[in-house]
Amino acid sequence: MQSLELFRIQDVTSLRPWWQRPFGIGTVLVLTSDSNNPQWRLPGMRGAEQLRGELNRAAIALRDAKGIREVNMGRL
Template sequence: MSNPTDFSIDGGGTAPLNSDSEEVTLWQGSPSPWMHGPSWGFSLLSCLLVVGVFWCGWLYLVARCTRYTVTSKRIIVESGVLNKKRNQIELYRIRDVSAVQMWWMRPLGLGSAEIFSTDITTPQLRLAAIPNHIAVMSKIRNAVERIRMDYGIRAVDFQSV
C-alpha cells in the first residue's frame, strides 16, 4: 500500500513529500505556441493583407506610370515609377500586329495588341490591357501601310526554304 505522503507521476517512481527531503522536479515544460493559434492566424492574415494592399498599390502605380502613344510615324512607350524609360518603334519597321485577350480581361472590355517588328532593341512589343484593342490594332496596321506607301518601303521577308 502506498504512503499518503508519496506522489507518483505516470507510474514513474515515487518522491516522498515531506519537508526534510530534497526538492525534485516532477515535470517542466512551457505552453504550446498553438495556444495563440487564432491570434497567429489573424496576425499572419493581417500581414498578408497589408503586403497585398501595398503590392496592389505598386501594380496600380506601374500601370498609371506607363503611357502608350501611337503617332503617324512611331509608337512610343514610356514606363517607370521611379526611373523612366522611353522606347519607340518606327511604324515602317512593324511586320505584324495581333490581338490577344485574356479570359479575365474579356468582362472588362480590355485586351492587348502585340506588335512584331524588325527593330533591333524592341523586336516585340505588347500594348497591354488597353480598351478597344482591336480598333487600336487596326489603326496601327493602317498607319503602317500608309507610311510604307509614303516612303516607298516594301516589306520583304527572306525565309529559308
C-alpha cells in the same frame, strides 16, 4: 521610354481572353523589324482590336507613302 517607327511594324495581333472582355481591355502584340525590340507587348489596352487595326493601317499607309517595301530574308 522607347519609340518605334511605324514603318517597322510587320504584324499586329490583339488578344482578348474571356476574363478581360467584360472590362473592354486586351493585349496588343506588335512584331517589328527592329533588331533591338522585335516584339512589343501592350497589355491592358482599351479597344485592343480597334488599336490593332489602326496600327496596321497606319504602318501600311506610311510604307506606301514613303515607297518602303519590306523584304523578309528569313531568320539569321
